[in-house]
Amino acid sequence: RKEVEQDPGPFNVPEGATVAFNCTYSNSASQSFFWYRQDCRKEPKLLMSVYSSGNEDGRFTAQLNRASQYISLLIRDSKLSDSATYLCVVNMENDMRFGAGTRLTVKP
Protein backbone atom coordinates (compact mmCIF):
# COMPACT_ATOMS: atom_id res chain seq x y z
CA ARG A 1 0.00 0.00 0.00
CA LYS A 2 1.30 3.45 -0.89
CA GLU A 3 2.08 5.74 2.03
CA VAL A 4 -0.08 8.55 0.67
CA GLU A 5 -2.78 7.91 -1.92
CA GLN A 6 -4.84 10.47 -3.78
CA ASP A 7 -7.69 10.47 -6.28
CA PRO A 8 -6.06 9.80 -9.64
CA GLY A 9 -7.86 12.60 -11.47
CA PRO A 10 -7.68 14.50 -13.68
CA PHE A 11 -10.61 16.68 -12.74
CA ASN A 12 -12.03 18.93 -15.45
CA VAL A 13 -14.68 21.26 -14.10
CA PRO A 14 -16.43 24.44 -15.26
CA GLU A 15 -15.87 27.74 -13.55
CA GLY A 16 -18.00 28.08 -10.45
CA ALA A 17 -18.10 24.34 -9.75
CA THR A 18 -17.37 22.74 -6.41
CA VAL A 19 -14.72 20.06 -6.46
CA ALA A 20 -13.46 17.72 -3.75
CA PHE A 21 -10.15 15.88 -3.48
CA ASN A 22 -9.53 12.94 -1.22
CA CYS A 23 -6.36 11.51 0.26
CA THR A 24 -5.62 8.52 2.49
CA TYR A 25 -2.44 7.74 4.39
CA SER A 26 -1.11 4.47 5.73
CA ASN A 27 0.88 5.48 8.82
CA SER A 28 -1.42 6.02 11.76
CA ALA A 29 1.40 7.74 13.67
CA SER A 30 1.49 10.61 11.16
CA GLN A 31 1.51 13.92 12.96
CA SER A 32 0.57 16.70 10.60
CA PHE A 33 -1.07 17.13 7.25
CA PHE A 34 -1.03 19.62 4.43
CA TRP A 35 -2.29 20.42 0.97
CA TYR A 36 0.22 21.83 -1.49
CA ARG A 37 -0.39 23.24 -4.92
CA GLN A 38 1.96 22.79 -7.86
CA ASP A 39 1.58 24.77 -11.07
CA CYS A 40 2.96 23.39 -14.32
CA ARG A 41 6.79 23.42 -14.31
CA LYS A 42 6.88 25.18 -10.93
CA GLU A 43 7.81 24.07 -7.45
CA PRO A 44 5.11 22.99 -4.96
CA LYS A 45 3.82 25.65 -2.58
CA LEU A 46 1.81 25.32 0.60
CA LEU A 47 -1.91 25.83 0.09
CA MET A 48 -3.08 25.10 3.62
CA SER A 49 -2.43 23.02 6.68
CA VAL A 50 -5.08 20.52 7.74
CA TYR A 51 -6.26 20.52 11.35
CA SER A 52 -8.26 17.89 13.22
CA SER A 53 -11.17 20.27 13.70
CA GLY A 54 -11.26 21.13 10.00
CA ASN A 55 -10.29 24.51 8.67
CA GLU A 56 -11.37 26.94 6.02
CA ASP A 57 -9.51 29.57 4.04
CA GLY A 58 -11.82 31.48 1.74
CA ARG A 59 -13.11 29.07 -0.89
CA PHE A 60 -10.95 26.22 0.40
CA THR A 61 -11.95 23.82 3.18
CA ALA A 62 -9.73 21.05 4.52
CA GLN A 63 -10.85 18.15 6.69
CA LEU A 64 -8.96 15.46 8.58
CA ASN A 65 -10.36 12.16 9.85
CA ARG A 66 -7.66 10.46 11.92
CA ALA A 67 -9.75 7.36 12.60
CA SER A 68 -10.15 6.70 8.88
CA GLN A 69 -6.71 8.15 8.02
CA TYR A 70 -8.35 10.36 5.46
CA ILE A 71 -7.85 13.97 4.38
CA SER A 72 -9.99 16.04 2.05
CA LEU A 73 -9.86 19.36 0.26
CA LEU A 74 -12.99 21.13 -0.98
CA ILE A 75 -12.80 24.00 -3.44
CA ARG A 76 -15.96 26.07 -3.88
CA ASP A 77 -16.73 28.46 -6.74
CA SER A 78 -13.77 27.27 -8.82
CA LYS A 79 -11.75 29.89 -10.66
CA LEU A 80 -9.64 29.47 -13.78
CA SER A 81 -6.62 30.26 -11.62
CA ASP A 82 -7.32 27.18 -9.47
CA SER A 83 -6.06 24.99 -12.32
CA ALA A 84 -3.03 23.16 -10.91
CA THR A 85 -1.98 19.88 -9.35
CA TYR A 86 -3.00 19.47 -5.71
CA LEU A 87 -0.67 17.43 -3.52
CA CYS A 88 -1.57 15.80 -0.23
CA VAL A 89 1.35 15.79 2.24
CA VAL A 90 1.72 13.77 5.42
CA ASN A 91 4.39 14.43 8.02
CA MET A 92 5.84 12.16 10.68
CA GLU A 93 8.82 13.51 12.60
CA ASN A 94 9.79 15.77 9.70
CA ASP A 95 9.58 12.94 7.18
CA MET A 96 7.32 14.73 4.67
CA ARG A 97 5.66 12.33 2.23
CA PHE A 98 3.75 13.45 -0.83
CA GLY A 99 0.85 11.90 -2.68
CA ALA A 100 1.01 11.61 -6.46
CA GLY A 101 -1.17 14.68 -6.84
CA THR A 102 -4.50 15.33 -8.50
CA ARG A 103 -4.62 17.51 -11.57
CA LEU A 104 -7.43 20.05 -11.71
CA THR A 105 -8.40 21.99 -14.82
CA VAL A 106 -11.06 24.67 -14.47
CA LYS A 107 -12.59 25.63 -17.81
CA PRO A 108 -14.54 28.76 -18.80
Added chain:
Amino acid sequence: ETGVTQTPRHLVMGMTNKKSLKCEQHLGHNAMYWYKQSAKKPLELMFVYNFKEQTENNSVPSRFSPECPNSSHLFLHLHTLQPEDSALYLCASLELNTGELFFGEGSRLTVL
Protein backbone atom coordinates in the same frame (compact mmCIF):
# COMPACT_ATOMS: atom_id res chain seq x y z
CA GLU B 1 10.52 35.04 -4.80
CA THR B 2 11.78 31.84 -3.25
CA GLY B 3 14.09 31.79 -0.23
CA VAL B 4 15.59 28.53 -1.49
CA THR B 5 17.95 28.72 -4.44
CA GLN B 6 19.04 25.78 -6.53
CA THR B 7 21.83 25.63 -9.11
CA PRO B 8 22.16 24.72 -11.83
CA ARG B 9 18.59 24.99 -13.08
CA HIS B 10 19.33 22.63 -15.95
CA LEU B 11 22.02 19.97 -16.28
CA VAL B 12 22.80 17.49 -19.03
CA MET B 13 25.36 14.83 -18.25
CA GLY B 14 26.69 11.57 -19.57
CA MET B 15 26.58 8.36 -17.58
CA THR B 16 30.28 8.56 -16.76
CA ASN B 17 30.26 12.19 -15.61
CA LYS B 18 30.46 13.51 -12.05
CA LYS B 19 28.43 16.59 -11.23
CA SER B 20 26.85 18.25 -8.21
CA LEU B 21 23.58 20.00 -7.52
CA LYS B 22 23.60 22.84 -5.02
CA CYS B 23 20.89 24.17 -2.74
CA GLU B 24 21.08 27.25 -0.56
CA GLN B 25 18.53 28.69 1.87
CA HIS B 26 18.66 31.86 3.91
CA LEU B 27 15.43 31.31 5.82
CA GLY B 28 17.11 30.16 9.03
CA HIS B 29 15.63 26.67 8.72
CA ASN B 30 17.46 23.68 10.14
CA ALA B 31 15.91 20.84 8.15
CA MET B 32 16.60 20.40 4.44
CA TYR B 33 15.37 17.86 1.93
CA TRP B 34 16.11 16.42 -1.48
CA TYR B 35 13.15 15.20 -3.53
CA LYS B 36 13.04 13.61 -6.97
CA GLN B 37 10.12 14.35 -9.29
CA SER B 38 9.82 12.19 -12.40
CA ALA B 39 7.14 12.54 -15.04
CA LYS B 40 3.79 11.06 -13.95
CA LYS B 41 5.20 9.94 -10.57
CA PRO B 42 4.81 11.43 -7.09
CA LEU B 43 7.50 13.44 -5.42
CA GLU B 44 9.94 10.91 -3.98
CA LEU B 45 11.72 11.78 -0.75
CA MET B 46 15.43 11.06 -1.13
CA PHE B 47 17.28 12.55 1.84
CA VAL B 48 16.53 14.58 4.96
CA TYR B 49 19.02 16.55 7.00
CA ASN B 50 18.24 17.95 10.44
CA PHE B 51 20.84 20.27 11.93
CA LYS B 52 23.35 19.03 9.34
CA GLU B 53 22.81 15.39 10.32
CA GLN B 54 21.30 12.99 7.81
CA THR B 55 18.16 11.56 9.36
CA GLU B 56 16.60 9.92 6.35
CA ASN B 57 17.94 8.01 3.38
CA ASN B 58 14.97 6.67 1.50
CA SER B 59 16.76 3.69 -0.10
CA VAL B 60 18.51 5.93 -2.59
CA PRO B 61 21.20 4.32 -4.80
CA SER B 62 24.76 5.14 -3.83
CA ARG B 63 25.33 6.96 -7.12
CA PHE B 64 23.53 9.84 -5.34
CA SER B 65 25.60 11.22 -2.48
CA PRO B 66 24.30 14.09 -0.33
CA GLU B 67 26.40 16.55 1.63
CA CYS B 68 25.31 19.14 4.16
CA PRO B 69 28.29 21.27 5.25
CA ASN B 70 26.10 23.70 7.23
CA SER B 71 22.45 24.39 7.85
CA SER B 72 22.20 26.75 4.86
CA HIS B 73 23.71 24.56 2.18
CA LEU B 74 22.89 21.17 0.76
CA PHE B 75 24.55 19.36 -2.11
CA LEU B 76 23.68 16.31 -4.14
CA HIS B 77 26.74 14.72 -5.74
CA LEU B 78 26.03 12.67 -8.84
CA HIS B 79 28.21 10.00 -10.42
CA THR B 80 27.69 7.17 -12.92
CA LEU B 81 24.01 7.99 -13.26
CA GLN B 82 21.55 6.11 -15.44
CA PRO B 83 19.11 7.56 -18.00
CA GLU B 84 16.22 6.70 -15.64
CA ASP B 85 17.70 9.17 -13.16
CA SER B 86 16.61 11.98 -15.46
CA ALA B 87 14.13 14.02 -13.44
CA LEU B 88 13.53 17.28 -11.63
CA TYR B 89 15.45 17.38 -8.35
CA LEU B 90 13.85 19.63 -5.77
CA CYS B 91 15.44 20.95 -2.64
CA ALA B 92 13.31 22.16 0.26
CA SER B 93 13.75 23.54 3.76
CA LEU B 94 11.31 23.12 6.60
CA GLU B 95 9.83 25.78 8.86
CA LEU B 96 9.56 23.69 12.01
CA ASN B 97 6.91 25.81 13.72
CA THR B 98 4.38 25.59 10.91
CA GLY B 99 5.55 22.45 9.15
CA GLU B 100 5.70 24.33 5.86
CA LEU B 101 8.20 23.20 3.25
CA PHE B 102 9.79 25.90 1.12
CA PHE B 103 10.96 24.56 -2.22
CA GLY B 104 13.58 25.75 -4.64
CA GLU B 105 12.71 25.93 -8.32
CA GLY B 106 14.47 22.64 -8.95
CA SER B 107 17.35 21.35 -11.03
CA ARG B 108 16.21 19.56 -14.18
CA LEU B 109 18.64 16.75 -14.86
CA THR B 110 18.98 14.86 -18.13
CA VAL B 111 21.26 11.82 -18.24
CA LEU B 112 22.29 10.73 -21.72
